[in-house]
Amino acid sequence: MQETEVLIAGAGPTGLVLACELARRGIGFRIIDKATEHFGGSRADGIHPRTLEVFADLGVLDELRAAGDGGIPLRKYDDGDLVWEGRPSEPAPPAPGVPHPDPWFVPQFRTEEILRKALAGYGGQVELGVELREFHQGDRHVTAVLADGTELRAHYLVGADGGGSTVRRALGIGFHGETDETTGALIADVRLSGLDRDRALAWSRGGEMVSAQPLAGTELFTVTTSRDDITATPSALQERLRWASGLDVRVHEVHWNSTWRANARLAERYRDGRVLIAGDAAHVCPPTGGQGMNTGVQDAYNLGWKIAAVLRGADPALLETYEAERRPVARGVLELSGRLLDLLREDDSEAHVRGPELNQLGLHYRGGPLSAEERGEPGPLRAGDRAPDAPCERDGAAVRLFELFGGTRWTLLDFGGSLGDPGIADLDVHAVVRGAGRPGDVVDVHGHARTGYGVGAAALFLIRPDGYLGWCGDAGDLAGLRSYLLPKLNAPAPRVTG
Ligand SMILES: Cc1cc2nc3c(=O)[nH]c(=O)nc-3n(C[C@H](O)[C@H](O)[C@H](O)COP(=O)(O)OP(=O)(O)OC[C@H]3O[C@@H](n4cnc5c(N)ncnc54)[C@H](O)[C@@H]3O)c2cc1C
Structure with a gap:
């Protein structure tokens, strides 16, 4: 065995x-x-x-x-008329x-x-x-x-x-x-010529939808047709593309295809x-x-x-x-x-x-079994929320909070830095302070951490290994931290095998 x-x-x-x-x-x-x-x-x-x-x-x-x-942008045609052009979503600048x-x-x-x-x-x-x-x-x-x-x-x-x-x-x-058997599509990754790679195109004609989208990082296009009863050969796909677009498109090779049902x-x-x-x-x-x-x-x-x-x-x-x-x-x-x-x-x-x-950034586990909000006056960010990033400094060098949470361990952000060492193995603790701190302190030089975490005075934020806030407590609440965290940590048990 x-x-x-x-x-x-x-x-x-x-x-x-x-x-x-x-x-x-x-x-x-x-x-x-x-x-x-x-x-x-x-x-x-x-x-x-x-x-x-x-x-x-x-x-x-x-x-x-x-x-x-x-x-890339998309252009959509309806029976030959251009009806929509744009980017599915407008790019947003990175935020702290x-x-x-x-x-x-x-x-x-x-x-x-x-x-x-x-x-x-x-x-x-x-x-x-x-x-x-x-x-x-x-x-x-x-x-x-x-x-x-x-x-x-x-x-x-x-x-x-x-x-x-x-x-x-x-x-x-x-x-x-x-499963809606009436809504389906044929999808194929193909090598073709006759279309530019700077935009995706979609055509609606006689109730049928056909689209061709350059496949990022490759020389291929993904061709989709709402007719899922055709065989995905180069000639059949070429025929649908020409019929829908009126363009002289040539399909040379089909790399992969699949049919899809809603x-x-x-x-x-x-x-x-x-x-x-x-x-x-x-x-x-x-x-x-x-x-x-x-x-x-x-x-x-x-x-x-x-x-x-x-x-x-x-x-x-x-x-x-x-x-x-x-x-x-x-x-x-x-x-x-x-x-x-x-x-x-x-x-x-x-x-x-x-x-x-x-974008799934707003998904949260508030009210869930691992989310313990124990502050007397919680701010807008609560236990269960995604722990946001923030650019800070440590020992004179730039550091991001995400670098501190990364990896496999739990992380405690001690805003105000009053807790000291809680003496819990497997927990990374970082004091987040405003001005010049002790060596190793995370200095929130621009205030992005305080703003992102909604911290007025001091507070404790315990971040799970998957980047969500597990427990939030008031400054100095070591007992609250220990009773939440210790049952969830690896106990020093012998390695189980077999
Ligand atoms: C046309 C289309 C477009 C999509 N576009 C998007 C998109 O833009 N963004 C997005 O997030 N999702 C999209 N999806 C969905 C996405 O492809 C799936 O959600 C994703 O592949 C799921 O990943 P998975 O690892 O859970 O399962 P799968 O990718 O299905 O992998 C399951 C694996 O299990 C293996 N397997 C099955 N049974 C056994 C067995 N008994 N023993 C051993 N191995 C087995 C299979 O061989 C397969 O490799 C799209 C799906 C389709 C069909």
């Missing part, structure tokens, strides 16, 4: 981020995928600002920046609290490639052609059975195995929602004992607004540190907070992408406009 601490079924973006999170915490894991080769399609090409922050923490942002672009305000576009296959490279840097590797068939749970283990009959024993199994999830089905977890479903539970589901296995939404992959990445970022902490001795109740925090987020994402799909169906002129509600 083979053994590991965590078995991840599925090596899409969700499984890969989870694997990176476990790997950088020294947790033993296997990540398997039934596909015999890596995914090669564009699919989720929009990476939203909150996900960019996650990717920055994982150390892959520079590579993603080099592999994509910030988006938001270093990455705009989405970035990278084809999904490239994002996965970059995540696999990061995983390799942590010593992990995807096992291709390895399919999870079934599993059995005991009190202490899950035993997975692979397609070749091999048995693999793990402390936890995570199904990151996509919308058709074997794991979710085996658990009998309902996947409620709807699907909106949410799993009724995210966990059953030692088995959890994440990403598309737990929620599928229409691609309008590009929320699916982003939500899966953040599921994994929420789950990774919790599984790692529990495996190293933290209170197992921590794992219950995963569904409590992430399922409401998925419900909101489904509503949002459904609204955008309705606009598209109605051919509404606003259908292509993308507002800040898509």
